[in-house]
Amino acid sequence: MVTTHEVFNQPAPLVDTNLFAANRAMQAALAFNAPALDTAPLHVLGAVVGSGEMQTHARLANVHTPQLKTHNRFGQRIDQVEFHPSYHALMTEAVGAGLHGTAFSPEQQATGHAHQLRAAGFMLFTELEPSILCPISMSYAVAPALKDNPAIHADWAPGLTSRAYDPALKVWRDKAGLTMGMGLTEKQGGSDVRANTTRAEPAGTDGWGQRFSVTGHKWFFSAPMCDAFLILAQTASGLSCLFLPRVLSDGSLNQIFIQRLKDKLGNKANASSEVEFVGASAWLVGEEGRGIPQILAMGTMTRLDCALGTSGLMRQALSIALNHTSQRKAFGKTLIDQPLMKNVLADLALESEAATALALRLARSFDRASDPHEQVMTRLLTPVAKFWICKRGSHFAQEAMECLGGNGYVEEGGEGIMARIYREMPLNSIWEGAGNIMAIDLLRALRKADAAAALAHELAPARGMHPALDRLAAQLPIRVEEMASEMEARRLAQDVALAVQGSLLAQTAPTAVFSAFCDSRIGGAWGHSFGSLGAGVDFDAILERAMPH
Numbered sequence: 001m002v003t004t005h006e007v008f009n010q011p012a013p014l015v016d017t018n019l020f021a022a023n024r025a026m027q028a029a030l031a032f033n034a035p036a037l038d039t040a041p042l043h044v045l046g047a048v049v050g051s052g053e054m055q056t057h058a059r060l061a062n063v064h065t066p067q068l069k070t071h072n073r074f075g076q077r078i079d080q081v082e083f084h085p086s087y088h089a090l091m092t093e094a095v096g097a098g099l100h101g102t103a104f105s106p107e108q109q110a111t112g113h114a115h116q117l118r119a120a121g122f123m124l125f126t127e128l129e130p131s132i133l134c135p136i137s138m139s140y141a142v143a144p145a146l147k148d149n150p151a152i153h154a155d156w157a158p159g160l161t162s163r164a165y166d167p168a169l170k171v172w173r174d175k176a177g178l179t180m181g182m183g184l185t186e187k188q189g190g191s192d193v194r195a196n197t198t199r200a201e202p203a204g205t206d207g208w209g210q211r212f213s214v215t216g217h218k219w220f221f222s223a224p225m226c227d228a229f230l231i232l233a234q235t236a237s238g239l240s241c242l243f244l245p246r247v248l249s250d251g252s253l254n255q256i257f258i259q260r261l262k263d264k265l266g267n268k269a270n271a272s273s274e275v276e277f278v279g280a281s282a283w284l285v286g287e288e289g290r291g292i293p294q295i296l297a298m299g300t301m302t303r304l305d306c307a308l309g310t311s312g313l314m315r316q317a318l319s320i321a322l323n324h325t326s327q328r329k330a331f332g333k334t335l336i337d338q339p340l341m342k343n344v345l346a347d348l349a350l351e352s353e354a355a356t357a358l359a360l361r362l363a364r365s366f367d368r369a370s371d372p373h374e375q376v377m378t379r380l381l382t383p384v385a386k387f388w389i390c391k392r393g394s395h396f397a398q399e400a401m402e403c404l405g406g407n408g409y410v411e412e413g414g415e416g417i418m419a420r421i422y423r424e425m426p427l428n429s430i431w432e433g434a435g436n437i438m439a440i441d442l443l444r445a446l447r448k449a450d451a452a453a454a455l456a457h458e459l460a461p462a463r464g465m466h467p468a469l470d471r472l473a474a475q476l477p478i479r480v481e482e483m484a485s486e487m488e489a490r491r492l493a494q495d496v497a498l499a500v501q502g503s504l505l506a507q508t509a510p511t512a513v514f515s516a517f518c519d520s521r522i523g524g525a526w527g528h529s530f531g532s533l534g535a536g537v538d539f540d541a542i543l544e545r546a547m548p549h
């Protein structure tokens with residue numbers, strides 16, 4: 001090839017940075033919520049997940065997607081999913097960092113901030129690769145639920161909290177580490193799991209308690225190579241929660257048949273399957289007929305992860321946009337110095353910091369589960385954070401992608417990460433309870449708890465710091481008491497989210513960030529797109545804080 005031109009004005013990619021050291025918003029949120037937390041493990045993880053080597057694994061795991069092998073060459077069913085080695089490299093790091101069930105180990109529990117450490121690690125890991133975090137998140141969520149069957153918990157908890165990743169299809173007792181998934185959604189209903197038709201017939205008792213024979217299907221069954229699943233099925237007493245291992249204790253394969261893998265918009269490295277059960281063996285967890293409350297307890301934890309995950313993706317998209325625009329020139333200036341680009345980037349930075357603050361505040365409530373105020377906050381802020389942060393994610397990703405111009409839309413190379421982020425974003429909003437379901441869940445939470453007083457208490461530290469926030473904080477308890485109708489539930493969820501975010505930023509962020517957030521999102525000095533902050537904003541201070549270097 002003849003060289004026709006010199007390549008210039010193409011930015012160097014963001015690589016080999018420590019994602020924790022570069023994230024001032026996360027550091028501030030942790031210092032506020034968990035001042036005694038030793039952040040050394042996050043510095044270590046931040047370097048790993050920001051490394052070029054791991055970025056290559058993330059790219060390869062998304063390009064070489066999981067393949068379903070239903071049969072072996074002799075025609076026998078094997079129902080296995082094959083992954084690229086890079087998938088296993090990512091899983092090894094995530095499990096090694098203890099992002100799955102490790103927070104429930106006695107050593108981690110003794111620290112008093114196991115969930116916050118894990119939440120920050122989960123957010124950082126999302127910046128590397130979010131889709132492999134699906135089985136990681138499900139393993140986190142099921143670990144405490146298994147306590148409702150103490151015999152299974154005794155056998156499985158050590159494997160679920162172990163930092164060893166062991167992908168082999170083997171009986172649980174021969175494995176160094178275990179992962180678990182969740183099977184709720186059927187063809188006829190996902191949000192409304194009461195429509196489940198999968199049946200479970202009694203099949204005796206053994207060391208793990210009441211055994212059932214399960215027949216039916218699951219329409220979405222992610223990470224089907226997990227070692228076991230908690231599923232919902234109908235018994236004579238109603239919808240019940242059952243423990244379904246892939247390999248039975250005698251070493252034989254359980255009767256779980258993977259029909260096909262989903263062809264998804266994004267989330268490519270993760271396998272999501274459709275399965276059928278034909279007399280599969282499963283054991284009761286908790287009370288028969290009480291499956292829905294049991295599954296809801298797990299949903300609270302996976303919903304936290306949706307908020308954390310989207311906050312991590314926002315931070316990643318912002319960092320890439322800042323890295324690009326601070327190197328690329330157009331019309332005689334670096335893009336970041338063009339006034340309107342400054343406005344777009346600063347606006348994204350506010351959104352990212354507010355998401356980080358809310359997600360990590362929610363994580364704090366999981367560490368203080370014995371405190372009555374924190375119990376209300378878990379119940380209240382889980383649907384609020386899941387709804388609002390995830391709802392903002394897709395819009396955010398589109399705008400961050402646009403900062404890169406055409407390069408942002410291209411799949412290839414380092415900058416192609418933007419396309420991956422964009423395709424991933426809608427997922428956190430859909431699964432584990434889509435937007436409407438979250439907003440309606442907030443109404444349910446408000447009905448039960450002493451919510452108005454708890455919300456007022458939560459917002460009190462920021463009183464007097466911004467007139468618009470004061471006005472919103474004064475109205476909200478009244479709106480909560482009066483109880484919004486379902487028709488107004490999204491608006492209420494949005495306003496609770498903004499008030500809590502504003503109040504948190506008052507306590508964790510510099511004045512430039514706090515006032516611009518409240519002026520725009522709460523005071524109305526804002527348009528309908530990012531990049532419409534008012535003229536009085538201290539753009540440089542906001543950008544300086546957000547820079548990933």
Ligand SMILES: Cc1cc2nc3c(=O)[nH]c(=O)nc-3n(C[C@H](O)[C@H](O)[C@H](O)COP(=O)(O)OP(=O)(O)OC[C@H]3O[C@@H](n4cnc5c(N)ncnc54)[C@H](O)[C@@H]3O)c2cc1C
Pocket residue numbers: 181182183184185188189190191192220221222223264267272427430431432433434435436437
């Ligand atoms: C990639 C991927 C992986 C998944 N993995 C798993 C998995 O491993 N295990 C699992 O169990 N599930 C899994 N799911 C399923 C997911 O949790 C469901 O798709 C989700 O809960 C929504 O259920 P649904 O698809 O049946 O939609 P529906 O329940 O039909 O909802 C459709 C829409 O209607 C809205 N809606 C529902 N009820 C109301 C109402 N009362 N008022 C107003 N609006 C309402 C919802 O908000 C949603 O927007 C996965 C999904 C995806 C996309």
